[in-house]
Amino acid sequence: MARRRQLYEGKAKVLFEGPEPGTLVAHFKDDATAFNNQKRGTITGKGVLNNRISEFLMLRLHEIGIPTHFIRRLNMREQLIREVEIIPIEVVVRNVAAGSMTKRLGVPEGTALPRSIVEFYYKNDELGDPMITEEHITAFGWASPQDIDDFLAMTLRINDFLTGVFLGIGIKLIDFKLEFGRIYDENGDVRIVLADEISPDNCRLWDIATGEKMDKDRFRRDLGNVEGAYQEVARRLGILPEGASLEAIDGDAE
Known part of the structure; x- marks a missing residue:
């Protein structure tokens, strides 16, 4: 091409x-x-x-x-x-405590969470992608309440599906980040779609049998291989x- x-x-x-x-x-x-x-x-x-x-x-x-x-x-x-018109929100799903959650809340890495936790971050590198709430999202006009409902519903379905996919190949899905965008059709109607990528760059993946990290944490922590x-x-x-x-x-x- x-x-x-x-x-x-x-x-x-x-x-x-x-x-x-x-x-x-x-x-x-x-x-x-x-x-x-x-x-x-x-x-x-x-x-x-x-x-x-x-x-x-x-x-x-x-x-x-x-x-x-x-x-x-x-x-x-x-x-x-x-x-797509990217919504400037990073949606993070956490199934097991790891990464910034362990530092922020003092929870030991690897602690199984009683239920999946969804967090929102403002997508802005200069500000360090700060954690935000639904109130921030709607107050600053980054997304509407209906947009939030739409990408939350998709996020939970994606989490259920990916957890099963990785479980089937001996990998535990610890957490992951999603991004969403808007597509406008010829009638002006708006649809929310999943954007960006899903890969070891934005998923934490641990081998179920050994606990070995199989994602970008190996780069972050200088683990090698x-x-x-x-x-x-x-x-x-x-x-x-x-x-x-x-x-x-x-x-x-x-």
């Missing part, structure tokens, strides 16, 4: 103008960041793996009726997506055949 005009570059992806109006091409990078961009590095092959893992999970979510921005994968590092952890997630999902190179996951994409 011919390279098109670049519209935006983030920490993990570059967005290009799509081939048709209302579409974008998302290019997945190997760049890795942590602690609001204070730590930077490279995870070899991360872009390839996250592109494919996110495709796999987005397609599965579509099958259960979750609307997403994903259209199709184009090649090893790129996918075609719908252009980051590439191997991402590849193992892909292998268990059936995306990367045992002993195969990353090129093997390209499949029949354009």
Whole structure:
């Protein structure tokens, strides 16, 4: 596919103008960041793996009726997506205490929560993505009460589904981050859809048997073998055949 005009570059992806109006091409990078961009590095092959893992999970979510921005994968590092108006809210689902929750509340890492907890964060790197409430969201006009109801309902369904998917391959879904966006149709009607990606970059994944971390925490905490952890997630999902190179996951994409 011919390279098109670049519209935006983030920490993990570059967005290009799509081939048709209302579409974008998302290019997945190997760049890795942590602690609001204070730590930077490279995870070899991360872009390839996250592109494919996110495709796999987005397609599965579509099958259960979750609307997403994903259209199709184009090649090893790129996918075609719908252009959406991103809601500046990060929705975090926590099933087990980890990450900032342990520091904020003094809960030991690995503590099973009595129920899944949903948290909201204002998507703003300069402010450090501060935690917010529904009152903040509606007061500042970032989303309406109906928008919140819509993405909360989708979030809980996504959590139930992904928990089952990962459980089936011996992985515990500890927590994860979602982003949502608005799509406007020709009649002016608005629809909320799942955006961004679902990958080891924004999910905490622990091996059920050993407790070994299989996500970006390996980069954050200098645990080593980051590439191997991402590849193992892909292998268990059936995306990367045992002993195969990353090129093997390209499949029949354009």
